Amino acid sequence: MTTIYDSRYVIIVEQLKRVRVEKKVTQRTLAGLLGQQQSYVAKVEGGERRLDILELFDWLKALRADPLIFLREIGWVAQERPGNIPALPLPGHVEEVHGGLNLIMAWQGEKKIVFLQDAKPHDYLIVEKEITAIFQELNNHKSKTMNREAICKAFQLAFELLPAVNPSDVYHHIVYRLYLREYTKTNAEQSWVRAGGEAVELFVARHYADRLAANGIEIKALLSRGEKAAALAEMGLAGTVGDSKLDISLYGVIERKRYIFGGIHCKASFAERVSDDVPCSEAMMRSGLTSLLFTFDAKSFPPPAGDLINRGELGTHENPSDKRRYIEEHGSFDACFCYNLRSVPSKKKTTSGKRIYVCKFDEDDVLPQKVIEAWQQYKVKHKL
Incomplete structure (x- = not known):
C-alpha cells in the first residue's frame, strides 16, 4: 500500500502516535477500544491508511484526549488569538541535522521548520519538557506564581542548557512560542506583551547581579x-x-x-x-x-x-x-x-x-x- 506523504496528514498522525505513547496505550489496546485489529492502528501510524474526520475523533475519544487541545497543538485552531496564528512547536518534534537541529513547527495544519544552529536534540527536549511544565503550572488557578517570574525562570533554564544556541533564537523560537502554546489561562499573546517584557528585565538584572556585585x-x-x-x-x-x-x-x-x-x-x-x-x-x-x-x-x-x-x-x-x-x-x-x-x-x-x-x-x-x-x-x- 502507498505511504501517505501529505505533510498536513503526517503532522496529525505523528501527534496521535505521540499522545498514544505518552498515555502508555499500546497499539493492541487502542485497536480493542476502537473495535479494530492491531494492524489497523499500525497501518494508520505507518501512513498506509488515512483516517477520516469521524475516525480521528474516535481515536481522540479512545485516547481520552481533548480534541480542542489536540487541534491547537497541531496548529489548526487558534487559542482565541486575534490576527495571524503563529507557528508553534510540535511537542517533542525535532530532527537532528548537521550543525544543529530542525525544530518542527505547525502552522494552520502545515509543517514548518526552524533550524537551531549548535542545538542538540537531547538538550532541547529537556528544555521543552521543563519549560512546558513551568508554563502549564500557570494555568492552575491555585498557582501564586507571577507570569513574569515563570518566564524569567524559563529564560534562565533555556540559556543555561542551550549555551551555544543564538540567544535571540532561544528567546524567540523556544521560550516565546512555548508560552503561546502552553499558557491558556488568559490570552497568551496579550499576556506576553507585558509579562514577557518584565521577564526580560528580571532576567537581565538577575543574570548580571553577582558579577556586578563583586x-x-x-x-x-x-x-x-x-x-x-x-x-x-x-x-x-x-x-x-x-x-x-x-x-x-x-x-x-x-x-x-x-x-x-x-x-x-x-x-x-x-x-x-x-x-x-x-x-x-x-x-x-x-x-x-x-x-x-x-x-x-x-x-x-x-x-x-x-x-x-x-x-x-x-x-x-x-x-x-x-x-x-x-x-x-x-x-x-x-x-x-x-x-x-x-x-x-x-x-x-x-x-x-x-x-x-x-x-x-x-x-x-x-x-x-x-x-x-x-x-x-x-x-x-x-x-x-
Whole structure:
C-alpha cells in the first residue's frame, strides 16, 4: 500500500502516535477500544491508511484526549488569538541535522521548520519538557506564581542548557512560542506583551547581579511605574521625561552608600518602539549618566510569506535601518548590546562614536565589562 506523504496528514498522525505513547496505550489496546485489529492502528501510524474526520475523533475519544487541545497543538485552531496564528512547536518534534537541529513547527495544519544552529536534540527536549511544565503550572488557578517570574525562570533554564544556541533564537523560537502554546489561562499573546517584557528585565538584572556585585555595583529591575519614577528622580530627571521610560537602574555602592550612575533600557525587539526611550536616554547622557540598550533584536517574518528566520532589524553597515542609526549616527545610547548572533556589530569607528556589540551570555559578554567601566569613570569624575 502507498505511504501517505501529505505533510498536513503526517503532522496529525505523528501527534496521535505521540499522545498514544505518552498515555502508555499500546497499539493492541487502542485497536480493542476502537473495535479494530492491531494492524489497523499500525497501518494508520505507518501512513498506509488515512483516517477520516469521524475516525480521528474516535481515536481522540479512545485516547481520552481533548480534541480542542489536540487541534491547537497541531496548529489548526487558534487559542482565541486575534490576527495571524503563529507557528508553534510540535511537542517533542525535532530532527537532528548537521550543525544543529530542525525544530518542527505547525502552522494552520502545515509543517514548518526552524533550524537551531549548535542545538542538540537531547538538550532541547529537556528544555521543552521543563519549560512546558513551568508554563502549564500557570494555568492552575491555585498557582501564586507571577507570569513574569515563570518566564524569567524559563529564560534562565533555556540559556543555561542551550549555551551555544543564538540567544535571540532561544528567546524567540523556544521560550516565546512555548508560552503561546502552553499558557491558556488568559490570552497568551496579550499576556506576553507585558509579562514577557518584565521577564526580560528580571532576567537581565538577575543574570548580571553577582558579577556586578563583586565590583561594587547593584543592578535593579524597575518593574513598577513608581520604581521607574523614583529612579529618574534620583537622576534629577523627574518631570523632564516620561516616568516609565527606564527599565533597569545601576548603582555604585561605597561604604553602603548608593550612587545612581546609569541605567539600561531593555527591548526584546526593536518593534517595541525603541524611539520612545531615546528622549530619556539622551537626557541621562546629558546629565553625565550612562545609558545602555539591551536587546534580543528578535524579528522573523511568519508564514505564509515569511521563512521564520530570526534576522533582526538592525540591517547592515551598507544598508542600515533607522534602529542602527539611533546608535551609530545619532548616538542616542552610550552602547547597544545585542544578543542576536545574526545581527551585524558596529565597526570600531562610527559617526557618533557609539557602538553595537553582538554578544552571548558567556565569559566574553561585553555588557558587564562596560557597566563596570562606567562606574569607574563615574567615581573618578565625582571624586568618590
